[in-house]
Amino acid sequence: MSAKGDPVSVRAVRVDEAPEPAESTWRTLRRGLALSPELRVGLAGTLGLALVYMVGRVAVPVAVQQGIDRGIVDGLNLDALFVVVSVTAAxxxxxxxxxxxxxRRLFTVSETALAGVRVRAFRHVHDLSMLHQQSERRGSLVSRVTSDVDQITQFLQWGGVILLVNLGQLAVTTAVMLAYSWQLTLVVFAAFGPAVLxxxxLQRRLAAAYGVVRQRTGALLAAVGESVVGAPVIRAYGIAGRTARRLDEAIDGQRRAQQKAIRISILGSSVGELAAGLALAGVVVLGVFLGADRTLSIGEITAFLFLVTLFIQPVQIATEVLNEAQNAIAGWxxxxxxxxxxxxxxxxxxQGRELPTGxxxxxxxxxxxxxxxxxxxxHDISLEIPAKSRVAVVGETGSGKTTFAKLVTRLMDPTAGAVLLSGLPLTEVRFDSLRSRVVMVPQDGFLFDASVADNVRFARPELTDEQLAAAFAELGLVDWLEGLPAGLATGVGERGEALSVGERQLVALARAYVADPDLxxxxxxTSAVDPATEVRLQRTLDAVTRGRTTLAIAHRLSTAQNADEVIVVDRGRVVQRGPHDELIRDPDSVYGLLYASWLEQTR
Amino acid sequence: MWWLTAGENVASGTSRDVLGRGLTVLGLAIREQPRIFAVAVSGSVLFGVMVVASAFVVGAVVGDVVVPAVESGSVAKGTLALAAAALLGLSVLRVVGIFGRRLGAGYMQFRLQAAYRRRVTRRYLELPLAWHQRNATGTLLSNANSDVEAAWQPIAPLPFAVGTLVMLVGAVASLFAVDWALALVGLAVFPALFALNVAYSRRMAPRQAQAQRLRAEVSGIAHESFDGALVVKTMGRESQETARFAARAGQLRDALISVGRLRGVFDPMLETLPSLGTLAVLVVGAYRLRQGAIEVSELVSVAFLFTVLAFPVRAIGWVLAELPRSVAGWDRIRRVLDATGEMPYGDVRPDPSGAAPATLTFADVGYRYEAAEAHLPGTEVLGEVSFTVPAGKTVALVGPTGAGKSTVTALAVRLVDPRSGTVSIDGVDVRDLAADVLAGTAALVAQVPFVFDDTVRANVALDRPGVDDEAVWAALRLAEADGFVAALPDGLDTMVGERGTSLSGGQRQRLTLARALAGRPRLLVLDDATSAVDPRVEAAILAGLRSSAGGGPGASILVVAYRRATIALADEVIYLEQGRVVARGTHRTLLATVAGYADLVTAYEQAEVDHDRQRTHDEVTPMTSGLEVDR
Incomplete structure (x- = not known):
């Protein structure tokens, strides 16, 4: 085993460790560093300081050697001893x-760099297409900007400091050992070599074991979530027993995985400990022979015994840190x-263009x-909707009607063909222009945990309360606003849950209204709303849509009745188009049938 | 940073309290897992003793083997072999100690976590829905997960810390056995090391807590922002949202840097202190050597002891550092375990009278939501509600949003118990019915469909006896769900729910309908359960239910409805307003006699009248008529 054997092998562990075929640990680190150039700030200085810090670790064994050889063994020489001790203390x-x-430097640099990564990842998630956002589970996107980044910082700090210091310690210790005796150094390496292998x-198995733990923890969270969110169903169907069984399976599955991981981890540290014992014994045996030959002094042999302990700790700590490192690298x-x-x-x-005004x-x-x-x-949709017209798109569930909304707002791009606004292909329109001129009120009018006012001025934070009040008046919602406990300042609660579904939609409509879009x-x-509330929403809607081009994906035909024109979609194709009154003249058409059914339901 | 100082003051003001309570929690853990704790501590003590012993063996080896060998120039092979064997033996015993300690500590920690996760989730299943409604989903999730984890986190280093205490006592005792002067150095260094650890943990705890708080806030913002991603995107507010997130992430960064600086201060000091101790030993030892009070071997032993003791002392700091989080986690767990208000089931099992539909009776039923704080009055939701769903009949529950309709459905299947009055099925108070009887008799289909993360089959059958594949398909057919289920990649075996194939809202509703029908209930309660389904599909489903109610097993139906077609199917309509039954009778009667009812169910016609009037108006003022512009 060579002097630099250990650092090399430790590095090898990091390279080989990642069981994921995606890419090597090194590559991840390189990509990570490339993305966070801040991490390199003052790196040389930090490394220099770390090097000095490491020297402190070997100071004591050297002091012991010097003290014993100069101050104690060859007749007591307290002055020499004082010099040794004072120099060491300094x-x-x-x-x-x-x-x-x-x-201090390391923490400041790494936390600053990773706060940057956190924010960039957050922004990037928002920049992803709706399709991509939906294909990932919400929770997993959140963990990208929270726990995954936390893991990286933990790695950089724990792993970074400890690994750095300990690898440095190994190197410095090895150098000092070599300076004392190459023979004894060989003994130490012979003892640790097999252990490192x-x-x-074991590292490889441990990484796999921790992978299982993470997976089981995910399953556990899912099972608990189900028992909490599904509480009414569990109770109504009397299936607490079944649920308890599923929970227990998940809980025990996680426990077993944790226990397996810790068994492997302990095996690793035991191997290190045994190697230390072997090294110590080997050093004593060979050291005594070398001492008898006068090749080594008493102080040097003693110092070696201290140095061996300095060797054990880094090996053990490095192996433990490497476990963490695996998780952190995966997170990164x-x-x-x-x-x-x-x-x-x-x-x-x-380079994008702006939508024409008007x-x-x-x-x-x-x-x-x-x-x-x-x-x-x-399928192959070609149609034109004139400016300022109010158009409703209707069709059965799964007909493709909501896709219209997503294409017009460029939440998605068409697979073929183009969507144009005032003659401009959407793909060429700058987002800031598009988003300020085209506003969508989604099915789930999501509200933020803030006041009614802050939710309404979401798109235009510069609006004053007076301007908002005026907007509510224009929408005919003054009565409603006054009925709220604190008017505009009323908090809407998490996801707006302090308001009823209908009220949430009113706020969402007001939000779209003050955004003042052209489309x-x-x-x-409005399925969860009673008809009276829906009619109220409808009136608000009329006020909101006045004077703008409006495309409404209508789930209720009352919307279609109010529209200037209706587009009927069936199995991905436009099958009918025209004003409501005209379309119902053919009772056997798709629209005619939809309308008949609607009447049957509502009258 | 003012908040850090504030946090620190609070923490130090109560730190004695936290320490005491933390130790109580640890004591409880030991009482729960005494044997495994004994194993872990034995291992730890063995390890500690071996560490101290190894220092003396090393000293003896230097003094009795190395020094004579160097001085005489010849090797006493027997003594040398003995020394090597002793060192190897110590090493093996240390490994045994490590095994005992870490395995014991790990198993103890994981078992406690598992045990408390079971207890907490058991309580979730036992506690009434009213309790669930008072607690946010996120809180309940973290109670069972991170709070349990935090509560038992100090268990991992605990045996090590206990063993270290024993080791320190042993070390000081052995120091006194060697030499009083060297022992005094030990008495100065060890307590100082201990004190430094305690000071470190105390300062660290509030900073960690602050960082933890900010972490939760950062995560909260991310959750909310990603939940509302569509709104953010469609309104082009990505930059503003990012700024909001960045501000909090910046605070978190500052808090974490403050944590790091503290570590920067203490970690190197904790490492240097034992080294200074070793230097002091050299000086004091040299004097004592000159006085002839000690030998070289003893000096080496003591110096070695200082070197190897530094690391284990850290374990005590680890335990102390985890205590505040542990106590906080424990308090939150206790809140769940100590929560009261179970709804015990009765043991009445009426004669299984075959397949006759059930009769549901509400007699003077009142219900109020409990306030979040016990001393505040709750909100009254229902008062003096009385009605009957006669066997085999269909009753529609109609009322404006917030009238209490969903509460009635929850009471009907005993998801909650009334504050006053009684709900009974076939004349038996539902509180007296046995759990399985109740579940087998009445089925509720809620407004928002809930689908388990499981197969379609499991979602419909729910492991209920007698619900085989045939029954599952029959129920799916009745709920008009057989078509889309058959088209799923694995049919009944398709995983649905969060990680499986995502179903549309209407499909989920039909699946939950099938779930209710599969149990062949004698009372079916539908809480606006077809709202996400297109009108035509809904009509078909309702026709199926109707025929099932008439022929087949036969069920009485209580249905919350807005749609006229649904209401028209009912034998009787109950009109609810602000938690009171305002009127009951046939649809026709109510329409003629109750103004509120007529307003509600004819809202569309009225809107249409308005609309027509508006349109007439538009036509005379063509400027605003988009219709005219279009053509």
């Missing part, structure tokens, strides 16, 4: 100070993977849409 003060400075093998990779996904619906940026008309030119890997939702897209879902 060295320790310096190294401790360097340790502080090193950690075994530990490496996940964050980088998110950042690497190019938004498939991308902002053309500064009311917008819509044109679908040979638009086809299919979900990636899915069947075609819309309003409504994906209305």
């Amino acid at each position: 060295v320790l003060v310096v190294t401790t100070t360097c340790g502080y400075l090193m950690m 075994v530990i490496r093998l 990779r996940r964050v980088l993977d998110v950042l690497d996904v190019a938004p498939d619906v991308a902002d053309p940026g500064p 009311p917008l008309d819509i044109r679908f030119a040979g638009v086809r849409f299919a979900y990636p890997g899915g069947s075609t939702v819309l 309003l897209v409504l994906d209305e879902a």
Whole structure:
């Protein structure tokens, strides 16, 4: 085993460790560093400080050797001893100070860099297309910007400091040992060599075991979530027993995985400990022979015994840190993977164009849409919707009607063909222009945990309360607003849950109204609202849509009745188009049947 | 940073309290897992003793083997072999100690976590829905997960810490056995090390807590922002949202840097202190050597002891550092375990009278939501509600949003118990019915469909006896769900729910309908359960239910409805307003006699009248008529 054998093998562990075929640990680290150049700030200085700090670790064994050889064994020489001790104490003060400075720099740099990564990843998630956002579970996107980043910082700090210091300690210790005796150094390496190999093998198993733990923890969370969210169903169907069984399975599954992981981890540290014992015994045996030959002094042999203990700790600590490192690298990779996904619906940026001022008309030119890997939702749609008209799109569930809304707002791009607003293809329109002129009120009018006022002025934070009040008056919602406990300042609660579903939709409509778009897209879902409330919503809607081009995805035909024109979609094709009154003249048409059914339901 | 100082003051003001309570929690853990704790502590003590012993063996080896060998120039092979064997033996015993300690500590920690996760989730299943409604889902999730984890986190280093205490006592005792002067150095260094650890943990705890708080806030913002991603995107507010997130992430960064600086101060000091101790030993030892009070071997032993003791002392700091989180986690767990208000089931099992539909009776039923704080009055939701769903009949529950309709459905299947009055099925108070009898008799289909993360089959059958594949398909057919289920990639075996194939809202509703029908209930309660389904599909489903209610097993139906077609199917309509039954009778009667009812169910016609009037108006003022512009 060579002097630099250990650092090399430790590095090898890091490279080989990742069982995921995606990419090597090194590559992840390189990508990570490339993305966070801040991490390199003052790196040389930090490394220099770390080096000095490490010297402190070997100061004591050297002092013991010097003290024994100069001050004690060859007749007591207290003056020499004092010199040794004072010099060492001074060295320790310096190294401790360097340790502080090193950690301070490291923490500041790494936390700053990773706060940057956190924010960039957050922004990037918002920049991803709606399709991509939905394909990931919400919770997993959140963990990209929270726990995954936390893991990286933990790795950089725990792993970074400890690994750095300990690898440095190994190197410095090895150097000092070599200076004393190459023979004894060989003995130490002979004892640790096999141990490092075994530990490496165990590392691989440990990484796999921790993978299982994470997976089981996920399953546990899912099971608990189900028992909490599904409480009414569990109770109503008397299936507490079944649920308890599922929970117990998940809980015990996680416990067993944890226990397995810790068994492997203990095996690793035991191997290290045994190697230390072997090294110590070997050093004593050979050291005594060398001592008898006068090749080594008593102080040097003693110092060697101390140095061996300095060797054990880094090996053990490094192996433990490497476990953490595996998790952290995986987390880093996940964050980088998110950042690497190019938004498939991308902002053309500064080269993009602005929508022409004034009311917008819509044109679908040979638009086809299919979900990636899915069947075609819309087939070859070509149509024009004039500016300032109010158009409703109707169709049965699964007919493809909501896809219209997503294409017009460029939440998705068509698979073929183009969507044009006032003659401009959407893909060429800058997002800031598009988003300020085209506003969509989604089915789930999501509200933020803030006041009614803050939710309404979401798109235009500069609006004053007076302006908002005026907007509510224009919408005919003054009565409603006055009925709220604190008027505009009323908190809406998490996801707006302090308000009823209908009220949430009122706020969402007001939010769209003050955004003052030229094209309003409504994906209305008023199913949870009683008819009286719905009618009220309808009136508000009339006020909101006045004077703008409006495309409403109508789930209720009352909306269609109010529209200037109705587009009927069936199995991905436009089958009928015209004003409501005209369309109902053919009772056997798709619309005629829909309307008959609607009447039957509501009258 | 003012908040850090504030946090620190609070923490130090109560730190004695936290320490005491933390130790109580640890004591409880030991009482729950005494044997495994004994194993872990034995291992830890063995390890500690071996560490101290190894220092003396090393000293002896230097003094009795190395020094004579160097001085005489010849090797006493027997003594040398003995020394090597002793060192190896110590090492093996240390490994045994490590095994006992870490395995014991790990198993103890994981078992306690598992045990408390079971207890907490058991309580979730036992506690009434009213309790669930008062607690946010996120809180309940973290109670069972991170709070349990936090409560038992100090268990991992605990045996090590206990063993270290024993080791320190042993070390000081052995120091006194060697030499009083060297022992005094030990008495100065060890307590100082201990004190430094305690000071470290105390300062660290509030900073960690602050960082933890900010972490939760950062995560909260991310959750909310990603939940509302569509709104953010469609309104182009990505930059503003990012700024909001960045502000909090910046605070978190500052808090974490403050944590790091503290570590920067203490970690190097904790490492240097034992080294200074070793230097002091050299000086004091040299004097004592000159006085002839000690030998070289003893000096080496003591110096070695200082070197190897530094690391284990850290374990005590680890335990102390985890205590505040542990106590906080424990308090939150206790809140769940100590919560009261179970709804015990009765043991009445009426004669299984075959397949006759059940009769549901509400007699003077009142219900109020409990306030979040016990001393505040709750909100009254229902008062003096009385009605009957006669066997085999269909009753529609109609009323404006917030009238209490969903509460009536929850009471009907005993998801909650009334504050006053009684709900009975076939004349038996539902509180007296046995759990399985109640579940087998009445089925509720809620407004928002809930689908388990499981197969379609499991979602419909729910492991209920007698619900085989045939029954599952029959129920799916009745709920008009057989078509889409057959088209799923694995049919009944398709995983649905969060990680499985995502179903549309209407499909989920039909699946939950099938779930209710599969149990062949004698009373079916539908809480606006077809709202996400298109009108035509809904009509078909209702026709199926109707025929099932008439022929087949036969069920009485209580249905919350807005749609006229649904209401028209009912034998009787109960009109609810602000938690009171305002009127009951046939649809026709109510329409003629109750103004509120007529307003509600004819809202569309009225809107249409308004609309027509508006349109007439528009036509005379063509400027606003988009229709005219279009053509």
